[in-house]
Amino acid sequence: MVVGYVLIMGALAIGLRLARRSARAEAAGAAAVTNPGQPAGQTNPAPVSAPLATPVPAAPTAPNAPAGVPPAREAGRVTARARLRAIAAPEPGWRRFVIHYLGTAVGGYLLLMVVIIGYYFGISPVAGNFVQSAFSGCALLIGLATPVFIALSWLVERKGWRI
Amino acid sequence: MTQEVGVTRHPLIGYFVWALLFGALFAWEGLALTYKFGDVPTLSATFRAIMRYPFGRWALFALWLWFGWHIFVRGWHFLLRA
Numbered sequence: 001m002v003v004g005y006v007l008i009m010g011a012l013a014i015g016l017r018l019a020r021r022s023a024r025a026e027a028a029g030a031a032a033v034t035n036p037g038q039p040a041g042q043t044n045p046a047p048v049s050a051p052l053a054t055p056v057p058a059a060p061t062a063p064n065a066p067a068g069v070p071p072a073r074e075a076g077r078v079t080a081r082a083r084l085r086a087i088a089a090p091e092p093g094w095r096r097f098v099i100h101y102l103g104t105a106v107g108g109y110l111l112l113m114v115v116i117i118g119y120y121f122g123i124s125p126v127a128g129n130f131v132q133s134a135f136s137g138c139a140l141l142i143g144l145a146t147p148v149f150i151a152l153s154w155l156v157e158r159k160g161w162r163i
Numbered sequence: 164m165t166q167e168v169g170v171t172r173h174p175l176i177g178y179f180v181w182a183l184l185f186g187a188l189f190a191w192e193g194l195a196l197t198y199k200f201g202d203v204p205t206l207s208a209t210f211r212a213i214m215r216y217p218f219g220r221w222a223l224f225a226l227w228l229w230f231g232w233h234i235f236v237r238g239w240h241f242l243l244r245a
Contacts, residue, residue: 107217108224115225137236138228145231 097153105142112138 090096116134120126155161195203204212213219 103217104220104224107221108228111221112225112228133237134232137232140236141228141231 101146101149105146109138109142 090099113135116131120131152161152163156163191203192206195205195208210223213223
């Protein structure tokens with residue numbers, strides 16, 4: 001029971017951490033769009049002494065760049081970040097679709113395996129080849145569902161099918 | 164002559180609890196669909212909210228896999244066999 005509780009709470013904690021991280025990344029991305037010269041770690045650092053309602057005017061000559069960092073290096077850092085973002089979340093299309101699908105399928109598969117292994121070794125060892133069947137059976141299901149899902153996605157997106 | 168699949172007998176209360184749980188689930192969904200109870204989200208709205216985040220998608224996919232594994236793979240027999 002304790003192991004089950006720890007598993008559930010651990011999964012929830014990981015989910016919360018991921019959600020907060022993605023929200024922080026979105027905020028950083030929005031800040032980079034509005035102010036491309038500013039690094040993501042330094043999202044509008046308002047001066048402590050200034051009141052919150054007072055807008056901080058951006059200096060036209062130095063766009064909030066940290067002191068001592070040359071502009072060329074700063075621009076290179078932004079370009080690298082944009083390139084990383086383009087790899088993780090590219091423009092809508094087949095590449096993005098495949099990345100999204102693979103991420104979901106692999107993540108879900110691994111999560112289920114973690115839960116099953118935790119249940120089997122921590123709570124109750126189910127009779128039979130439970131763990132082996134989970135690994136092979138779930139992989140078989142993904143293998144069977146993938147071509148059907150890709151075909152349906154193609155029909156809906158490219159052929160205008162209504163499901 | 165066809166041989167029926169053996170079914171283990173369990174106390175009736177166990178089946179009753181499952182029926183109650185599923186009944187509550189569908190009753191809640193029905194209430195959400197009637198729009199008479201304010202901002203009660205439907206099951207699909209709840210799933211949409213969960214799937215906004217990667218971990219939510221993983222969890223739902225894992226649930227789908229677990230269900231499909233039990234229904235179609237583990238101890239599989241033809242579904243219409245009584």
